Amino acid sequence: MAEIRCPMCSTLNLAEAETCKLCGSRLKPTGRLGTPSEEPGSEMRLPSTGELPPWLARLRKDVTGRGNLPPDLPSEEPPASDSEEVPLSTPEGSPDWLGRLRQAESEEEGPPEGEVPDWIAKAAPASSPAPAEGEVPDWLARIRAKAEAEAPVEQPAEQEAWPAPAVPEEPSEPPALSAPELIPEPSATLGIPDWLLGNRPEDSPTAPEAEAPSEPSWLRGADSDSTGKLPHVPALILDGAGALPPVRDEELGPISVEVPDWMTELQAPPTAAPPEARSNLAPATLPAWLEAMRPVETFRSVVEIEPEEDQTVEAAGPLAGLRGVLLAEPVMAMPRMPTVGGGRLEVTERQFAQAELLHRLVEEEQREAKARPQARARPPLLRWLVSIVLFVAAAVPTFAGGPAFPLPLLQPRELDVLASLVDGAPAGQPVLVVFDYEAGYAGELEAVAGPLIDHLMNRGLPIATLSTRPTGPPLAERLVAQVAARHGAVRQEAFLHLGYLSGGPTAVQLFAAAPTEAVFRGYLGPGGSPWLEPMLQRVHALSDFGMVVVLTTGTEIARVWAEQTQTWLGGRPLVMVLSAGAEPMVRPYYEALQPKVQGILSGLPAAVAYELRLAQPGIAQTRWNAFGLGLTGVEGFLFIGLLYGLVAWVLRGRGA
Amino acid sequence: MTDAALLELIGTAVAALLTIMVLSYALGDNAFFRLAAYLFIGVAAGYAGAVAWHDVLEPRLVAPLLAAGPAIVNDSTQLVQVVAPILLVILLLSKVAPTMGRLGGLPVALMVGVGAGVVVGGAITGTLVPQTLAAMGSLNPAGVAPQTGETGLERLINVLIVLLGTVSTLSYFRLTGRGDQSDSGRYGMRPVRTPIVTISIPWPILPFLGEMFIALTFGVMFAGALSAVILVLVERLQFLAGAGNVILGGLLAAP
Numbered sequence: 001m002a003e004i005r006c007p008m009c010s011t012l013n014l015a016e017a018e019t020c021k022l023c024g025s026r027l028k029p030t031g032r033l034g035t036p037s038e039e040p041g042s043e044m045r046l047p048s049t050g051e052l053p054p055w056l057a058r059l060r061k062d063v064t065g066r067g068n069l070p071p072d073l074p075s076e077e078p079p080a081s082d083s084e085e086v087p088l089s090t091p092e093g094s095p096d097w098l099g100r101l102r103q104a105e106s107e108e109e110g111p112p113e114g115e116v117p118d119w120i121a122k123a124a125p126a127s128s129p130a131p132a133e134g135e136v137p138d139w140l141a142r143i144r145a146k147a148e149a150e151a152p153v154e155q156p157a158e159q160e161a162w163p164a165p166a167v168p169e170e171p172s173e174p175p176a177l178s179a180p181e182l183i184p185e186p187s188a189t190l191g192i193p194d195w196l197l198g199n200r201p202e203d204s205p206t207a208p209e210a211e212a213p214s215e216p217s218w219l220r221g222a223d224s225d226s227t228g229k230l231p232h233v234p235a236l237i238l239d240g241a242g243a244l245p246p247v248r249d250e251e252l253g254p255i256s257v258e259v260p261d262w263m264t265e266l267q268a269p270p271t272a273a274p275p276e277a278r279s280n281l282a283p284a285t286l287p288a289w290l291e292a293m294r295p296v297e298t299f300r301s302v303v304e305i306e307p308e309e310d311q312t313v314e315a316a317g318p319l320a321g322l323r324g325v326l327l328a329e330p331v332m333a334m335p336r337m338p339t340v341g342g343g344r345l346e347v348t349e350r351q352f353a354q355a356e357l358l359h360r361l362v363e364e365e366q367r368e369a370k371a372r373p374q375a376r377a378r379p380p381l382l383r384w385l386v387s388i389v390l391f392v393a394a395a396v397p398t399f400a401g402g403p404a405f406p407l408p409l410l411q412p413r414e415l416d417v418l419a420s421l422v423d424g425a426p427a428g429q430p431v432l433v434v435f436d437y438e439a440g441y442a443g444e445l446e447a448v449a450g451p452l453i454d455h456l457m458n459r460g461l462p463i464a465t466l467s468t469r470p471t472g473p474p475l476a477e478r479l480v481a482q483v484a485a486r487h488g489a490v491r492q493e494a495f496l497h498l499g500y501l502s503g504g505p506t507a508v509q510l511f512a513a514a515p516t517e518a519v520f521r522g523y524l525g526p527g528g529s530p531w532l533e534p535m536l537q538r539v540h541a542l543s544d545f546g547m548v549v550v551l552t553t554g555t556e557i558a559r560v561w562a563e564q565t566q567t568w569l570g571g572r573p574l575v576m577v578l579s580a581g582a583e584p585m586v587r588p589y590y591e592a593l594q595p596k597v598q599g600i601l602s603g604l605p606a607a608v609a610y611e612l613r614l615a616q617p618g619i620a621q622t623r624w625n626a627f628g629l630g631l632t633g634v635e636g637f638l639f640i641g642l643l644y645g646l647v648a649w650v651l652r653g654r655g656a
Numbered sequence: 657m658t659d660a661a662l663l664e665l666i667g668t669a670v671a672a673l674l675t676i677m678v679l680s681y682a683l684g685d686n687a688f689f690r691l692a693a694y695l696f697i698g699v700a701a702g703y704a705g706a707v708a709w710h711d712v713l714e715p716r717l718v719a720p721l722l723a724a725g726p727a728i729v730n731d732s733t734q735l736v737q738v739v740a741p742i743l744l745v746i747l748l749l750s751k752v753a754p755t756m757g758r759l760g761g762l763p764v765a766l767m768v769g770v771g772a773g774v775v776v777g778g779a780i781t782g783t784l785v786p787q788t789l790a791a792m793g794s795l796n797p798a799g800v801a802p803q804t805g806e807t808g809l810e811r812l813i814n815v816l817i818v819l820l821g822t823v824s825t826l827s828y829f830r831l832t833g834r835g836d837q838s839d840s841g842r843y844g845m846r847p848v849r850t851p852i853v854t855i856s857i858p859w860p861i862l863p864f865l866g867e868m869f870i871a872l873t874f875g876v877m878f879a880g881a882l883s884a885v886i887l888v889l890v891e892r893l894q895f896l897a898g899a900g901n902v903i904l905g906g907l908l909a910a911p
Contacts, residue, residue, distance in 0.1 A: 380684060383682065383684075384682070384683070387682035387683075390886070390889065391682075391889075391893070394886070394889050394890045394893050395893050398890070398893050398894050398897050399897055413804065413805035414803070414804075414805075416805070417803045417805070440888065441884065441888065442891075443887060443888040443889075443890070443891025443892060444884045444887040444888055444891070446891075447887060447891070470700075470703060470704040470707040470708070471700065471703065471704075473707075499711050500707050500711045500712075502708065502711065502712050504771065505771060505774050505775050505778065506770055506771050506774045509774050509778070520711075520715040520716060521710070521711055521715045523711075553884075559779075559782070559783060560775075560778070562782055562783075563778030563779060563781065563782030563783060564774070564778045564782070566781070566782055579880070579881075579884045580879075580880035580881070580883045580884045580887075581877055581878075581880035581881035581884050582880070583880055584873065584876050584877055584880065585877075588787055588790060589783075589786075590803065590804075591790075591801055591803070591804050592786055592787070592789075592790040592801065593789075593790065593799060593801050594786060594789075595801065595803060596782060596786060598803060599803075602880075603880070603883065604883070604887055622894070623887065623890045623891065623894065626890040626893070626894070627883075627886060627887055627890050630886040630889065630890060631883060631886055634882055634886065
């Protein structure tokens with residue numbers, strides 16, 4: 001008993017059933033592609049395997065589960081009539097299922113007999129071949145006759161080619177879907193356009209050659225140019241030698257059906273192109289940049305076609321029940337080489353060298369660095385030697401009392417000028433002493449400025465100290481209080497501290513213009529304004545001070561006081577007590593014809609000479625021996641260095 | 657021992673210890689030197705802050721504001737001398753906040769502008785013009801600066817030396833040169849025939865003399881700085897010696 005499988009749920013139903021007994025789906029298609037030779041009401045009958053294309057035969061086998069069927073199946077059901085024993089493969093080559101579709105279509109769409117309109121009846125030619133009476137309606141017969149009369153000329157050839165599928169390997173396609181000139185070989189294109197197949201290597205046995213006129217003009221020009229200059233690079237990398245593998249026709253049957261008509265019309269003619277025409281075709285050439293992007297290995301599916309018995313039967317979906325269905329899962333989940341960006345690059349030697357260098361760098365980074373044995377730090381012997389010499393030179397006179405260096409017999413010229421300035425200062429007018437140096441230089445400036453403070457106190461001049469640095473007032477207190485103690489001077493009567501003057505050069509100018517408005521509070525005073533003290537009651541401007549003395553170690557501070565106070569000094573002398581390193585830069589202010597600085601005192605020798613002049617041994621003389629011995633050590637190092645340089649210079653000259 | 661004597665003794669001991677820690681840098685960089693340096697920096701910063709409050713902020717801003725009270729708005733002098741500085745201080749503090757930082761530009765611009773004006777004006781009138789005139793000093797031996805104590809001949813020699821040093825130093829700092837000059841050397845030797853003997857002198861001679869003047873100036877400044885630090889070292893060693901005596905005397909007198 002013939003059975004038919006439901007295409008939706010794969011349930012076996014009787015062949016006569018119109019709908020599935022399980023899901024209710026329609027088992028027989030409702031449409032048809034009618035041909036004039038088919039008759040309505042013909043029953044489906046399986047043709048012999050030899051009459052069907054191989055792919056269709058295999059499909060039938062999978063559906064029915066039976067292999068070679070006799071050509072007159074089904075045997076269980078006798079044919080209803082002779083006219084119904086129309087084979088599935090009609091003489092025109094159309095399969096039986098197509099015939100059944102046509103039958104169903106005619107059954108549904110045909111108008112009932114006797115209801116044909118007059119215009120249809122008139123359109124039917126009288127000379128049309130009449131089928132069997134009673135089987136084909138008149139209206140349909142007339143339409144078929146008209147269709148035959150208007151059929152193209154080549155249709156007879158087609159009809160001649162299809163009825164005898166003598167070679168089983170040749171695919172038998174429905175006549176409506178296959179081109180008339182189609183040969184079995186073009187079906188191996190697998191849907192690849194002909195422009196792409198035109199780049200197939202020439203040794204491909206099945207590659208069809210595209211016709212030259214089908215190529216656009218611009219493409220022909222590019223080919224002609226490329227054949228002469230650019231290397232031939234096939235656009236497709238095929239298996240092995242680059243040729244498409246021979247494809248069996250039975251495997252290409254269903255695929256060929258999917259080729260659209262426009263593509264089949266563009267395909268090569270049934271006969272292979274002559275060798276002359278083939279040689280004139282320019283092979284496809286890929287640009288260099290495109291060749292560089294070609295994947296290393298063209299992806300090839302590793303899905304192997306298993307024997308038919310080993311193929312699994314699809315269990316779900318529209319293809320349920322079919323055997324040999326290609327499984328999508330392995331292909332989708334299969335690891336593959338990246339097709340984008342994984343190209344084989346053309347690397348120059350320089351690029352290769354750079355890549356090697358980068359590779360080495362990366363390897364070096366990943367390599368574990370060996371713990372380098374820490375080099376033993378060389379002891380700073382020279383530094384230690386210099387330190388020891390200087391320490392010993394400075395400490396021996398201090399701790400051991402010797403040796404004694406002779407005191408300077410000559411005094412600097414500027415010392416007489418300075419002493420005369422102090423001696424000429426108006427009595428009773430306070431002297432402003434500015435302590436603008438850091439604590440680190442106190443050891444030098446206290447020794448240098450000590451004799452000057454002594455001289456001022458000897459004359460009984462009140463001293464007012466000021467500083468533009470926060471650390472200045474304590475330094476002033478340290479020196480002045482020490483000197484005042486020797487003279488019995490009283491704070492706030494013989495000396496006082498104006499304190500800190502904030503603001504830098506601007507504050508210096510402000511103080512020079514209006515001292516009482518620049519300083520509000522003194523340092524170590526009783527509180528309140530220092531200008532109320534008796535010694536400063538008569539001071540309202542800078543010119544009210546008898547003298548301005550600036551103690552500093554920097555040339556910038558000395559320059560600021562020399563520049564900003566000139567306008568308001570009113571002829572009062574400006575004296576600079578300097579560190580030895582700053583003296584060369586300040587001396588031009590002193591030696592000018594119109595000097596900005598009227599007195600200058602710098603260096604320990606000048607201070608010792610000042611003490612000798614005052615006949616008051618002070619701080620300067622206590623440090624004279626140590627200072628002398630230390631300078632001797634320094635001069636010794638300078639001499640040794642000079643000697644070393646001369647020897648090295650001579651040796652270099654001999655070596656050269 | 658009184659508290660004052662004890663504090664004096666402790667202060668001396670701490671000062672001596674810090675001095676030794678700083679002098680230990682002669683042996684190399686060590687933790688003691690760093691500790692002393694950080695301590696000095698911290699103490700100096702703290703002391704500067706305290707002085708700024710005690711000598712500037714409190715007597716000039718806070719005290720007048722508290723003394724005047726709300727009536728300060730009626731006193732125009734106080735408004736200018738107290739309120740305006742307070743507003744500028746507030747604007748300057750707004751630079752701490754990123755969104756209000758632009759408000760701090762006003763006091764900064766005021767300080768920079770006033771400072772630049774003061775410095776430039778003083779430099780022109782106090783340094784540039786007088787020193788330029790001094791460099792163009794007359795060769796008249798009678799034009800002697802009295803404070804220098806020079807004679808007429810000494811003045812003439814000094815002026816010639818100053819003239820030669822100025823011109824040669826300026827020629828050393830020439831900013832032009834030929835493009836084809838190689839780096840073979842700045843000076844070459846050129847034989848100069850004298851009545852007695854032919855000697856080779858560096859050529860061009862003027863930039864060479866300028867270089868010598870510059871080297872001499874730097875040498876003098878270095879010698880002065882060296883003598884200053886030697887004097888400072890001597891003072892520190894003398895302090896250590898005195899501190900040792902004080903500490904030993906204090907320890908011996910403690911019972």
